[in-house]
Amino acid sequence: MDTTQIAIAERVAEQHRHHGKALFFWVWGGLLLMTAIEVYLTYQNMPPGKMLTILLGLSFVKAALIIGYFMHLKYEVSSMKWLTMCSVVACLILMTIFFFPDAFRILYLGVK
């Protein structure tokens, strides 16, 4: 790395030094707890649609915790946060637009 890159890397490392260990243990505990809730809900005989909504909701919360705290995105500059998250969400929305109407059409018309 050149001097500019080394200076930036040292500044980023300095940001990391301010985080205590306790925060990471709390996030880890939260993730394990949500996993336990997911497994518990699996055996509650809920309608599949309702269960899928809850499980996916919990998965998105877990993903946000991992991205925000473990991957440190919460502490990055705004341009980094917005560009990365908006680009991936936009692509996933495009996939949804293309995939799901067809899947639901098959579902409602019946599988031949």
Place this chain on the structure above:
Amino acid sequence: MADSAVHDIPSVYEPSLFGTYSKKIGMWLFLLSDSLTFGALLYAYSYGRISTAGWPTPFHSESIINATIMTAFLLTSSLTMVLAVRASVHGDAKGQRLWLLATMLCGTGFIVLHGREWSNLIAEGLTLPMFPKVPGHEAASEFVKVSKTVPQFAATFFGLTGMHMLHVTLGVIYLGVVALRRKFIPILLVLWLVAWLATPVYSPFHYGAHVLLIGAIVCSIILWLKPKVYDSSDVEVAGLYWHFVDLVWMFIFPLVYLMSAKIL
């Protein structure tokens, strides 16, 4: 003339738009593209599930318990990974290496459990046409029926979880190189030999083990071309990859396992 003019420019550039160093931005861009790979696979799985009549829900409680332990392994590995990053930014080389090794251990535990689960499912009859036939296998279990009536289940299950397992394996190799550098290559070669020789020829892992050999060759070339001591920025970038692998599993676990649990 033009070249000398370029080389005379002092190495001071305008500040990064993203406020961080370029290899971290590079890893983020790779992860964004990889998230679309997994997104496409998850969408394909969901599409198959919605559009296929009689989609099976074959996972008994043993499979769910196994997958839950695998999830705990991955979540714990993410914790040890952030502790490795923390140790590296504090200049604690010993702590960094120990936490990286702990992360690798959790990742290896995940792979072993996943491999065991795959082997059990294949032995029970959930298989793909490309997998070798298991000798002496009796075609009578529920999974044999699933493979015949809804082949999309086995295809999407093995495709999605296999892609993830490959990522975890590459992640363990990546962390091994960052933690141990050249010392990791002979360890990797021993692991390859053990995985190759200890698995029966009809197991997909007998051939899958060659990923370790390919990894050893690629890592040897990288370490030979650019030998270096990996600093905190390298550990942080490796950590981003590892957390991403964990993140993807947070969607595979509920969609593939929990939504296909057999409720008695």
